[in-house]
Structures are given as C-alpha cells and as structure tokens.
Amino acid sequence: METNTNKPRIMIYGANGYTGTLLAREAVSRGYSPLLAGRNAQKLAPLAEELNLPAMAIALDDDDALANALREIDIVIHCAGPFSATAEPMMRACIATGTHYQDITGEMQVYMLGHSLHEQAKQAGIVLCPGTGFDVIPTDCLARALSDAMPGATHLTLGFDSDSRLSPGTAKTSVESLGVGGAVRRNGEIEIIGHAEKERTIDFGRGEKFAIAIPWGDVATAFYSTGIPNIEVYIPLSPRKAKQMRRLNWLRPLLRTGFIQNFLKGKIEKSVRGPSAEKRAGLKTWVWGEVRNDRRGERKVGQVTTANGYDVTVYGCLAVMDFLANYQGEGGYFTPATLCGPGLVEQLPGSSEIKISLG
Missing domain, CATH: 3.40.50.720 (NAD(P)-binding Rossmann-like Domain)
Known part of the structure; x- marks a missing residue:
C-alpha cells in the first residue's frame, strides 16, 4: 500500500x-x-x-x-x-x-x-x-454552467454525440433500461416514457441530427445540480433505429424478466470488448445543452467537446x-x-x- x-x-x-x-x-x-x-x-x-x-x-x-x-x-x-x-x-x-x-x-x-x-x-x-x-461529468458541468447563465430557468435539455463504442459494463447497464423505457423530468418529478417517445433535431456540434430522449443520469443529477424542474437528455439516432426502439415498448414487461436480462448480459460478456488505446485516441464527444425560461421567452445554448467517454x-x-x-x-x-x-x-x-x- x-x-x-x-x-x-x-x-x-x-x-x-x-x-x-x-x-x-x-x-x-x-x-x-x-x-x-x-x-x-x-x-x-x-x-x-x-x-x-x-x-x-x-x-x-x-x-x-x-x-x-x-x-x-x-x-x-x-x-x-x-x-x-x-x-x-x-x-x-x-x-x-x-x-x-x-x-x-x-x-x-x-x-x-x-x-x-x-x-x-x-x-x-x-x-x-x-x-x-463520462456519466455524468460533461453533461453535469454544462448543466450547471447553463443554469448559472440563466437563473430561474424553467427547462433544461442536454445531449451528446459520440462515435465511441460501449464498454461491457455500460452495455449491460443499457440492457437493464430496455425493460424500463425512457425517462424525463416534468415539474420536478421523474416520469417514465416509452422508448424513443420524444424526438427532436439537434446540432450537437457537427451538424443537425435526428435525436431521441434517453433515460440518462442527468434526469436525476441535473435537477440536484440546478434545481431546474423540467429536464430531458438526447442522443442522435437514425429514424429507422428510433422506429425499432419504439417497437420494443410492447416488449418491456418481457425484457424486464430475469431470464431475458441474464441472457442478454451473457451475450455481452462474451462479445463486447472496450476499444484499444489507439481507437480511443481518435474519438471525441460533442456535448450540447439548452436552457430556457418560457415565462420570459429566454433561451441559451451551451456546448463543450471532450475526449472519448472512456x-x-x-x-x-x-x-x-x-x-x-x-x-x-x-x-x-x-x-x-x-x-x-x-x-x-x-x-x-x-x-x-x-x-x-x-x-
């Protein structure tokens, strides 16, 4: 020691x-x-x-x-x-x-x-x-910076765009969310929504992309960091894959079962490997945020780029x-x-x- x-x-x-x-x-x-x-x-x-x-x-x-x-x-x-x-x-x-x-x-x-x-x-x-x-330093810091720039904001939207592959641990966490759905915060409370239920177009930093809301950690943490009562988090996804995600909503009860969870995590254990140092070095992440005060009609946008998530x-x-x-x-x-x-x-x-x- x-x-x-x-x-x-x-x-x-x-x-x-x-x-x-x-x-x-x-x-x-x-x-x-x-x-x-x-x-x-x-x-x-x-x-x-x-x-x-x-x-x-x-x-x-x-x-x-x-x-x-x-x-x-x-x-x-x-x-x-x-x-x-x-x-x-x-x-x-x-x-x-x-x-x-x-x-x-x-x-x-x-x-x-x-x-x-x-x-x-x-x-x-x-x-x-x-x-x-990576969960949740970049988005949490951007959320706090945006909140400081607009005291009294009513809405916060965050998102990120990255070419990084999932590590085995992150992939297993994603499997757990399949049986739950998406999540947003409304009027201070977390609400569970369907997969790909909310969508919008966002320029994360390298052109506009179709994006869907995901149950990212900031739905919880950004509220603790800022007090803003309405929070959503987005990632880019093709409309075709978003349609596939929406189909999973019918299967959420099945995807929550222990048998399916263990089966999917077992496949990840055998097949998913984190990227090499050389591959990580060539990747970066674009982090985006928007803060609004709808009562005053105000809006500000923030951006920061980071290294790859690992x-x-x-x-x-x-x-x-x-x-x-x-x-x-x-x-x-x-x-x-x-x-x-x-x-x-x-x-x-x-x-x-x-x-x-x-x-």
Whole structure:
C-alpha cells in the first residue's frame, strides 16, 4: 500500500473490469499505489502482477471484511456494476468507515440513492459522489454552467454525440433500461416514457441530427445540480433505429424478466470488448445543452467537446479523487459539478472550454 502521507489511500473496486483497469494503469503512471479490489481474486491477479500492486478479493455482502478493508482507505473509486446491485452496500460501508465514495455509474437509481443518503454521509463527514466519469461529468458541468447563465430557468435539455463504442459494463447497464423505457423530468418529478417517445433535431456540434430522449443520469443529477424542474437528455439516432426502439415498448414487461436480462448480459460478456488505446485516441464527444425560461421567452445554448467517454471517465475520476484528497468541506451527497464546480470538465485532457450563446 502507498505510505506517502501526501497521497490518499485509494481502493479501486472492480479493478479487473475494462474501465477499472484503465484507471489503475493511469493512477500508477501518476505515482499512486491503489489497492485493487473486486469479487474474484483470480481476475485481479494479472493486473496486480503487471502493476506491482496489492490486491484483495472482497464480497460486497461480507460486511465485516468490507469494513475492515475500508478502514485503511481514504477514497473508494467503485467500478463494479451493475451499480443497481453494488452501489448501496459500498456506499453504506463508506459511511460506516468514514471513506469518501465515488463511482462511474450512469444509473439514475444510484444517483437517487446517493441523494437519499445525504444526511447520513454528512454526519459521517464523507462525500458520496456517484457519476465521476463520462456519466455524468460533461453533461453535469454544462448543466450547471447553463443554469448559472440563466437563473430561474424553467427547462433544461442536454445531449451528446459520440462515435465511441460501449464498454461491457455500460452495455449491460443499457440492457437493464430496455425493460424500463425512457425517462424525463416534468415539474420536478421523474416520469417514465416509452422508448424513443420524444424526438427532436439537434446540432450537437457537427451538424443537425435526428435525436431521441434517453433515460440518462442527468434526469436525476441535473435537477440536484440546478434545481431546474423540467429536464430531458438526447442522443442522435437514425429514424429507422428510433422506429425499432419504439417497437420494443410492447416488449418491456418481457425484457424486464430475469431470464431475458441474464441472457442478454451473457451475450455481452462474451462479445463486447472496450476499444484499444489507439481507437480511443481518435474519438471525441460533442456535448450540447439548452436552457430556457418560457415565462420570459429566454433561451441559451451551451456546448463543450471532450475526449472519448472512456478517457473522460479515467481523467474525471482521478480529478475528483485529487479534489477529495484535499477536501475540507462538509460531507454529503454531491454531483461532480456541485462538488468541483462546472469548470471540472474543462480541466480534463481533450476538453474544450464551455461556450454559451444566445439561442
């Protein structure tokens, strides 16, 4: 374990996964010695040997073992999904042991869970900050910047356009949403809608594209960051694929069943691989946002470009980790933008400045 008192004691849980491995390698390149942890010792061993790091197999349902490990840790970067199953035991263990928590989830229910645990985290003096990766740093920072540019806004719309492929973990999360549907926030409350039920044309930064609303994490987090009561998030999709998505609405009850979920996730496990470093380097992401005050007839548009989602996740997690290493504020639940400020995304390698203009 790292003994330098100037550096935090870090645990990367789920270090053997695609993103966890990228994080561990980048952390070591910066002089950190994180503890690699996860559920399977054999899967952790090759990376631990490669990086000459300690490794520990810990089951999330083993309360005593998890607590004993976390008492020696300042910050957990949680990378083991599906977070709908893994986030709560890790969050509660961090609260019990006084350990800061961050993760790479994009799942709305995890953000809502963190928000519900705000007072417990505050009393423990620790930070809960889920979503310190591509989900949701760029969109969260843009949302906060747009809100600051238009106090009293009534509507916020966000979106992003990227050529990046899904990692195995993100693909599995997407499978979970198939049985649920889309989501938007209306008058402060989250509403479940059909797949591809809402559509519009958006110029994300490289020309106008047909886009559909998706159940992205900002439907939860942007509300916590801005207080804006009406929120939607869009991605580009061809009209043909949008039509196919709408057909899935008839199958949502079936797609929620454990048998179908396990079948689809098993296929992903066998076939989906994250992109190589060379492929990641050639990709970037265009992030777009619109804020309105319909009572005053005002509209502003914001844009920021970033590196590919995987690099944003690695750089974003480590930036938040560095922030928490010197953190002296109150504990509680935070979004990335409320913790580190909307300029966080601009600090990440490959990012542009946030630009806001009149719509």
